[in-house]
Amino acid sequence: MVRVKVCGITNLEDALVAAAAGADALGFNFWPESPRHIEARRAAELIAYLPPFITPVGVVVNESHAGVEHLARASGVRAVQLHGDELPEDAAALAAAGLTVIKAFRVGPGFRPQRLRDYAAAGAFLLDTRVKGKRGGTGKPFDWSVARRASPYGRILLAGGLTPENIADAIRQAQPWGVDVCTGVEKKPGVKDHKRLREFIRRAKREAAS
Template identity: 35%
Template sequence: MNACAQPFRIKICGLSTPQTLAAALDAGADMIGLVFHPRSPRFVTLDKAAELAALARGRAAIVALLVDPDRTRMDEILERVRPDWLQLHGGETPAQVAAIRTAACLPVMKAVGISEPGDIAAIAPYRAVADLILLDAKPPRDAAYPGGHGRSFDWRILAGLDPALRFMLSGGLDPANVGAAIREVGPAGVDVSTGVESAPGVKDSEKITAFVAAARAAAEMTV
């Protein structure tokens, strides 16, 4: 498929209140992320996630972020939240990603942690089983959860990527640097969480609006 026909996606992850969800939707975010990892400060219960998903449905793609999910938990989320995408942010193997994608009958985004050039090799096995790759900064070694730490990585590492690879970029993005990231890296989309917060897990509506505007402007310039 012609890459030019594919939309540029802006994802706001870790939303947990109707007010900040409304800010993301009103700003024009393409995807909203709901985090189901209990150790994350952005964790939402099934009841809260279902409430937020109902508000977002039809306005943005609903993404359920899971970390090494078991089948029972995944089925609960699928039934109650009815997401449009699953984001796998744990140590899922390519075979597990394929199995989850088949079981859920949904497109899957697989996160791959990047911190050094050698990490690029980890992408290849997922290309055939994931609908989209998310390149994120590797978390600290002692981290309690795998993403949303506000860390960036050296974008120059991505210079050797296959130009045909469609991926979303994450890790340390914020309203001030997302434009430069898009121009330098040329991703198919960007994903932000910490960069639009006033405190861990507390989204800032003004930052969300500024992030979406900056990302959209940069993406339009690179078309």
């Protein structure tokens, strides 16, 4: 079964709709420069309403170890997504502190899936599209065959330009462990379109079960 992570959650209504629709994880962006930024205290308020089977994930960019651990304690996230230029030793230190680590990689020309081998402490790898000046939320897909080639190195979360319209094809081509959606189900940054969100999750789960 393909896991579905809905990223860029900023409000309770979106969180509850995603949970009811069958999301497996919700992403809370702690990077201050993100248009979907949320404070740890506010994330904690939303997470308190989530059922226990939903994994809350904190998204950080080049944050210190102490900073990540503080955000995790303050918010209640159980996993952290490293979306910057973090090193393998950063992932290892956070995993040793008891956090599930998702290391994000931006895929562009010349990307080598073998890089994932260096991050043995990561529980999963998120592959997103490389767009100059952006850290996620690009709304643009990359060559999904890259994700399939990366699968021998760990659990792959496919991201980048996923929508209700293309998610079935993406799963068939990439064969990922999970998928991550943000802009493809938004009305505007930080506000989800509930119809598209439900349809995305429905199609992802249906394709995974077929």
